[in-house]
Amino acid sequence: MKYSEIMVRYGELSTKGKNRRSFIMQLASNVRQALIDFPALKVHADRDRMHLILNGEDSDLIIPKLQKVFGIQNFSPSIRVEKDLEQIKQTAQEIMKEIYTGKETFKVTARRSDHTFEQTSDELNVTVGDAVMDCFPDIKVQMKQPDINLRVEIRSNGAFLSYETILGAAGLPVGTSGKGMLMLSGGIDSPVAGYMAMKRGVEIEAVHFASPPYTSEQALQKAKDLTAKLAPYVGQIQFIEVPFTEVQEEIKNKVPEGYWMTITRRIMLLLTDRIRQLRRGLIILNGESLGQVASQTLQSMVAINEVTSTPIIRPVATMDKLEIIDTAQQIDTFDLSIQPFEDCCTIFAPTQPKTRPHLDKVHQYEERLDIYGLVERALANIKVDQILPESPQDQENEFAELL
Numbered sequence: 001m002k003y004s005e006i007m008v009r010y011g012e013l014s015t016k017g018k019n020r021r022s023f024i025m026q027l028a029s030n031v032r033q034a035l036i037d038f039p040a041l042k043v044h045a046d047r048d049r050m051h052l053i054l055n056g057e058d059s060d061l062i063i064p065k066l067q068k069v070f071g072i073q074n075f076s077p078s079i080r081v082e083k084d085l086e087q088i089k090q091t092a093q094e095i096m097k098e099i100y101t102g103k104e105t106f107k108v109t110a111r112r113s114d115h116t117f118e119q120t121s122d123e124l125n126v127t128v129g130d131a132v133m134d135c136f137p138d139i140k141v142q143m144k145q146p147d148i149n150l151r152v153e154i155r156s157n158g159a160f161l162s163y164e165t166i167l168g169a170a171g172l173p174v175g176t177s178g179k180g181m182l183m184l185s186g187g188i189d190s191p192v193a194g195y196m197a198m199k200r201g202v203e204i205e206a207v208h209f210a211s212p213p214y215t216s217e218q219a220l221q222k223a224k225d226l227t228a229k230l231a232p233y234v235g236q237i238q239f240i241e242v243p244f245t246e247v248q249e250e251i252k253n254k255v256p257e258g259y260w261m262t263i264t265r266r267i268m269l270l271l272t273d274r275i276r277q278l279r280r281g282l283i284i285l286n287g288e289s290l291g292q293v294a295s296q297t298l299q300s301m302v303a304i305n306e307v308t309s310t311p312i313i314r315p316v317a318t319m320d321k322l323e324i325i326d327t328a329q330q331i332d333t334f335d336l337s338i339q340p341f342e343d344c345c346t347i348f349a350p351t352q353p354k355t356r357p358h359l360d361k362v363h364q365y366e367e368r369l370d371i372y373g374l375v376e377r378a379l380a381n382i383k384v385d386q387i388l389p390e391s392p393q394d395q396e397n398e399f400a401e402l403l
């Protein structure tokens with residue numbers, strides 16, 4: 001069906017009182033960014049709804065992208081016609097001819113914001129309903145939960161007909177809650193943590209620690225590909241690659257094996273916090289989940305967390321692994337995450353990491369390291385890349401390479 005516009009209904013925005021205006025502006029900007037590949041499309045946001053004027057752009061390509069924008073409850077693609085009863089009736093009939101299979105019940109829901117229009121909403125319900133029944137005399141009308149709800153809206157700039165309500169991604173528009181640094185490994189959990197944070201409005205930047213030559217180019221690429229899977233929710237994500245080889249070699253040479261993991265994680269966190277300060281983030285996010293591995297016991301978390309007072313949000317902390325996997329599958333990161341490229345933590349993993357590290361020992365071993373120098377050198381060599389959503393073209397190319 002050739003739609004002329006998509007009408008967007010806001011999600012939780014309605015409960016946000018005074019902030020409403022800035023929320024709507026952020027959502028409009030996120031929608032524009034997500035649909036940047038459709039130059040003719042125009043976005044008009046008003047207090048209650050947002051209207052995407054398609055100007056000939058293809059709604060089939062736009063809809064999947066719009067479904068990833070947080071802050072949208074649902075949306076309806078609609079057809080615009082002149083505010084003329086004959087045209088409205090005819091379009092209603094055309095829509096029904098396309099979607100009615102002989103079984104569905106239906107009703108018409110008319111709404112009139114232009115009160116100069118010749119019929120009231122109730123009258124329009126009857127007029128359009130009769131027009132449909134002229135075409136399909138046996139069709140059943142049902143007021144409560146009909147299979148097809150044919151909506152007619154009379155606004156100042158035309159009459160709009162729609163029948164579909166497509167669920168949006170809900171949540172809050174990304175950017176309305178400030179910025180957080182997401183510690184992104186190549187695992188299953190951290191991309192899910194990033195997705196969940198974005199859903200609550202947090203803008204994320206991905207921080208990834210790489211230890212070449214111990215970690216491969218593919219491991220780095222995997223982290224970037226995971227970032228590209230998260231990018232459609234915002235349009236683009238900054239990816240910060242932190243060189244971590246020197247830190248890990250120093251730890252391996254100077255710290256007893258049982259404490260490698262704790263001290264590695266402390267320095268990762270310290271570095272992430274410095275990057276956060278430099279890039280004006282407010283919080284740190286990671287994919288830690290309670291009790292999965294040695295680094296994620298409560299005692300370990302306390303020892304690692306000691307290096308900063310910055311809030312660390314752990315969106316998946318209390319989720320079961322199966323729940324996390326479920327979300328990873330929904331957001332299409334799972335298959336990438338399980339690719340077996342060695343991460344910097346796996347390569348330098350001690351055989352028996354301390355699950356209950358003692359802070360006095362941690363401090364004692366850290367004395368052996370020039371932490372200040374290690375941190376400054378790593379910071380001086382970070383690389384920042386802008387990661388864009390994977391385009392359908394890239395996906396085709398990847399597929400072609402496999403053939």
Ligand SMILES: Nc1ncnc2c1ncn2[C@@H]1O[C@H](COP(=O)(O)OP(=O)(O)OP(=O)(O)O)[C@@H](O)[C@H]1O
Nearest residue numbers: 183184185187188189190207208209286287288345
């Ligand atoms: N190389 C890395 N770069 C950035 N962050 C990392 C890295 N390794 C671990 N982290 C952070 O520490 C958290 C816990 O790491 P851990 O090694 O226990 O999990 P993982 O299996 O590597 O990854 P995930 O938790 O994402 O499944 C990760 O979720 C991530 O936030």
